[in-house]
Amino acid sequence: MEMIRALIGPDTGDASVLQLCVRAVVLFAFGVACIRIAGRRTFSQISPLDIVVALIIGSNISRAMTGKAPFFPGLAATLVVVVLHRLLAMATLRWNVLARWIKSAPVVLVRDGVVDRQALARHGLGAGDLAEGLRMQRIERAEDARLATLEAGGKISVVPKTGG
Structure with missing residues (x-):
């Protein structure tokens, strides 16, 4: 000491x-x-x-x-x-x-409409946080997202599924 x-x-x-x-x-x-x-x-x-x-x-x-x-x-x-x-x-x-x-590295939260609940929990995010991030990108449901990622800056970025 x-x-x-x-x-x-x-x-x-x-x-x-x-x-x-x-x-x-x-x-x-x-x-x-x-x-x-x-x-x-x-x-x-x-x-x-x-x-x-x-x-x-x-x-x-x-x-x-x-x-x-x-x-x-x-x-x-x-x-x-x-x-x-x-x-x-x-x-x-x-x-x-x-x-x-x-x-930090980006973390995938949704891939092809499937939510990774473990990734959400690991980063202290709830379903409401994910829903907010999706709404900010004009996506209503996780199923409509091809990819949703928790970026290094803390925001959730979303790539929507394409029509078809």
Whole structure:
């Protein structure tokens, strides 16, 4: 525990630049994990990575503005988060496993009119959520959908069955 305290510094606002940078990295990872646990529907249109970065940057800037954190160390920690965000975004282009974890992969909810109830349950969606997504695409029933997918951004996209 002493080693962790040495890494993250005291809670009195007297942390060094390095300690604030370590805190930023730890909070970044914790924030991504919390948002992944909460589920993609919680924040709908933006990725978990973007949410964490926005929250940390907003908080860091706020604390620097109000004098609750040392100004230059706070800016350094914020810069670490921004650079980490950029590096992770670039890394997701190279490594698909990381991209799936950070951005999520689309999930098929309906295929050829058949609802995948396990996929709905796994992602915390009910029949009402699916019905709403279908209605938003002007589809009345799941049977009329060739494909309905929970996209990485949290929206349900639908491909209707063609007539015939």
